[in-house]
Amino acid sequence: GEEVAQTPKHLVRGEGQKAKLYCAPIKGHSYVFWYQQVLKNEFKFLISFQNENVFDETGMPKERFSAKCLPNSPCSLEIQATKLEDSAVYFCASSHTTGTANLAKNIQYFGAGTRLSVL
């Protein structure tokens, strides 16, 4: 598609329940990124993929969070045993890279986000 599609728009979970978020990147884009926005301004990078492979997972919490990008399926971000502090808007972005290894341009296009509320 021509835009990053995230589902669902809203997700409500009780503490301890599982949450699964989905992201369909723009067709032809090989990179997918997940960000968490808590409160109004603060974005936190979680993880990125290059096709099906984890590219950078330095922002991913060690416990409870996992993500996948499988062929012919939307990418997913799963939170096991949600906590109140997981309440946030989760944004997915996709991109393709142009340029060279030493000078790479990577414009990311963001989806509309999934608002997760943990009660």
Add this chain to the structure above:
Amino acid sequence: DAKTTQPTSMDCAEGRAANLPCNHSTISGNEYVYWYRQIHSQGPQYIIHGLKNNETNEMASLIITEDRKSSTLILPHATLRDTAVYYCIVSGSSGTYKYIFGTGTRLKVLA
């Protein structure tokens, strides 16, 4: 830590130019400057990017200083719909393409 610093907020009269500054004094030679905006809680919207030269597109102009340590986003004729939080991001270092967002500038366009 964010690699950029921006004023927390700015006001601009409708129809006037909005000039949003960004400091990125630690930018490295292989990093681009990207500008995005977020209207309400929508996903960040790409505006423009640049490396060394000034750039212009249908949305905005980007002025990058010669030493690349700062830049200014210019919205030439601001409208009420330009009210948003504007983020300046530098990215491109080898090994990762992740964006590190700062707190951005909350631009309010006044009627």
